[in-house]
Amino acid sequence: MPTFLDILPFVAALLAAGVLAGLLAGLFGIGGGAILVPIFFHVFGLLGVADEVRMHLALGTSLAIIVPTSVRSFAAHRQRGAVDIDLLKGWVVAVPLGTIIATLIAAWASSTELRLIFAVIALVLALRMIFNRASWKLGDDLPANPLKFLVGTLIGILSGLMGIGGGVMNNTFMTLYGRTIHQAVATSSGVGVLISIPGLVGYIWGGWGKPGLPPFSTGYINWLAVALLIPVTLYTAPYGARLAHAMSKRQLEFGFALFLVAIAAQFFASVIF
Known part of the structure; x- marks a missing residue:
């Protein structure tokens, strides 16, 4: 059983990561998944977690x-x-299905393959933010099934493979089909529930009994990180939000896109070198 002194560096590193993640999440107005994953990856590496x-x-x-x-x-x-609510009811199978598919892919994929997947999706999202125009529109209302079901499944798959709540993808989908950004953001919170709960179960199953996991882990979930990060990110996010008020929406969008490009480049470099 690890002693307090054994886990002290782990706790300190995670607290520092939580402060940074909270500030960035508040600054860019994005649920912290896209920010937390690269931070966790580097912190776990510094703490000697197996690659x-x-x-x-x-x-x-x-x-x-x-x-x-x-x-x-x-x-x-x-x-x-x-x-x-109607969209969420229509996605109550599609989005969790996609997330479970993502956890099955992750269970069989190597760390290198997961980094490449994360980097490619992050780069695509960044390009979408950089070149996005408010005038872009595909229709006046959301498409019917089976297209809507397939989009929900795809959002679940991509989000599960990135460890995110799907907000950026759902916001893009809804606004392209005539919905307001306010309704899209609100609905994305429900999409996050449909992704995160089956994702939690799937990553526990996928990592059950795997060697090399740090203390306080169940499968691919580290509960010490969860317990530390939730209050820290909730506390520090408002400070990031204060910084955000000094910037325009376009500046924030561009800033987050550059952050994603930097993370993608870092992951690509970690695979190549």
Whole structure:
């Protein structure tokens, strides 16, 4: 059984990561998954976590942290009547199905393959943010099934492989089909619930009994990181939000896109070198 002194460096590193993640999440207005995964990956590496499980652990732990925050956010948005409940009902199978498929892929994929997947998706999202135009539109209302079901499944797959709540992807989908950004953001909180809960279960199953995991881990979820990061990110996010008010929406979008490009480049470099 590890002593307090054994886990002290682990705790200190995770607290520092939580401060940074909270500030960045508040600054860019994005649920912290895309920020937490690269931070976890590097912190777990500094703490000597085996490379074979490091990326898996980062993804699973990120999704575990999203569970309470997405549930809380969904409840608040639903109370205000801003959520598209019909869309969520139509995705109650599609999105979790996609997330479970993602965890199955992750269970069989190597750390290198998961880093490449994360980097490619991050780069695509960054390019979408850089070249995005408010005038872009594909229709006046959301498409019918089976296209809508397939989009929900795809959002679940891509989000599960990135350890994120799917907000950026759902916001893009809804606004391209004539919905307001406010309704898209509110509905994304519900999408986060549909992703994070099955993702949590799937990453526990996928990593069950794997060697090389750090203390306090169940499968690919590190509960010490979860317990430390939730209060720290919730506390520091408002400070990042204060910084955000000094910038325009376009500046924030461009800033987050550059952050994703930097992370993608870093992951590409870690694979090549």
